[in-house]
Amino acid sequence: METAGTTSLTDAARLVQLLKIDGYGTTKAMSNDRCTIASEWHVDGYGWEIRIYPDASTYPHPNSWVALDLTFRSHQPRTGRPYVRATLGCRLVDPRGILKPSKEKTETRLFCRSGDSSSTLLLMKRQDLEASGYLKDDALTLQCTITKPAVPSSNLHKHIAELLQSEKGADVEFLVSGESFAAHKAVLAARSPVLMAQFYGDMMEKSCPSVEIKDMDAAVFKALLHFIYADDDTVPESAVMAQHLLAAADRYGLDRLKAICEAKLCADIEVETAVATLALAEQHGCGQLKDRCVEFIVGSPTVLDAVMATEGYRHLEASCPSVLTDLLARAAKKLKRA
Known part of the structure; x- marks a missing residue:
């Protein structure tokens, strides 16, 4: 395999490379375990490896595919967060410029430690590839992209979190395991689809000044509220708290909190x-x-x-x-x- 070209967009933490694979026909005689091509990458100070499988068979897809996955090859993320989010993208290109590039396929995942891999990206069935014009002279060219999103900093969450601490304008009280928590319906509804339906839908809590939460510890609900207001991605210190918080996040449709807790539990x-x-x-x-x-x-x-x-x-x-x-x-x- 050779690298046909490289473009680095450092501000966006994004790297694009053209990977040319020669001798495609020889992969038919190789087992899936041996038929793997690896390419090392470095994006935003992290090491990555793209593995290409020219003859992959993945359940429940019975056909043979040209497939890829992305593996994290660095140590613990240095940002203080328990994970690094990255997206693998790939499409077939025609070096001659006759055919338009194929539709890009992508896989995004949170990487917690070295060796973590993304789900398999199924690029194209072998039979479709072999019938297309992308395979020329027993070679094909892939345009691969690794993107590590860069999110501009904002202090909006700090101002919202101050509302929770001051309780100014609070219009609902939660009763949880003998403790009470003052909050703001509009903030809660904006963050959680479940609470949106609870307060602004047809559910009975729409006009109630207080809501009792059953089957949840007060400490867990307090952490849940803190995330809703502050959007804080601080990892729960204990695995037990992460388990309870994951269940609470799933209960209220807080996907980002759920992903943070999942990453914590994956590492523990x-x-x-x-x-x-x-x-x-x-x-x-x-x-x-x-x-x-x-x-x-x-x-x-x-x-x-x-x-x-x-x-x-x-x-x-x-x-x-x-x-x-x-x-x-x-x-x-x-x-x-x-």
Whole structure:
């Protein structure tokens, strides 16, 4: 593989490269494990690796695809945040300029530590590629892009957060586990679609000056309010708080807070917490966290045995048999490969 050209847009933290792959036909005789092409990148001070799979087969897509993924190759993010957000983009181009570039496909993910990979980007089916004009002289050219979004700083969140602290203009009171919290309906509704419906829809709390929140600790609700007002991406200190806050974020439609908690939990999986975190991920639709838990549990026979001996595993057998079935299937698949 050769790099046909490079353009760096440093202010936007974006890098674009043309990657030419020669000998495309030889990939048909190679297994999926061997048929991988890697390209090292450096964007905004971070190391990245784009892996290209000319003959990928990914469930539930039975056909062979030209596919890619993005892997983080740096240590802990240096910004103080627990993650780096990056987007992988790719499209096929015709170096001759005869064909227009194909439609760009993208994958975005939060990267927490070295080795984290994005979901597989399915670029084009092999049969479609081979029938197109992008494959010329047994070679194809990909235009790949890595973008690390740069968001201008703003102090709006500081002013909004001051409203929470001062309680000026508060028009609703929440009662949570014996504690009360004053807040502003308009701010809450602007941040949460659930609270928008609760206060400005047809729900009964529309005109109520107080709302009781059940099944939630006061400390969790206080942290939830702080995020709603301050948009603070500070990571919860404990994994237990991150678990409760993730569930609360999902309950109120706060996707960014949910992603922050998911990233925290992805980095803090241990034998004693793996099964509980796996069940949480299944319950709240956190695919990345679920995959990380499964990877940890089936990572070695020793870890698998230790996890199966925990109380959490026995609870999972009774409460989430579908998750257990998936877990054991992946473990069997890994052992078969070994």
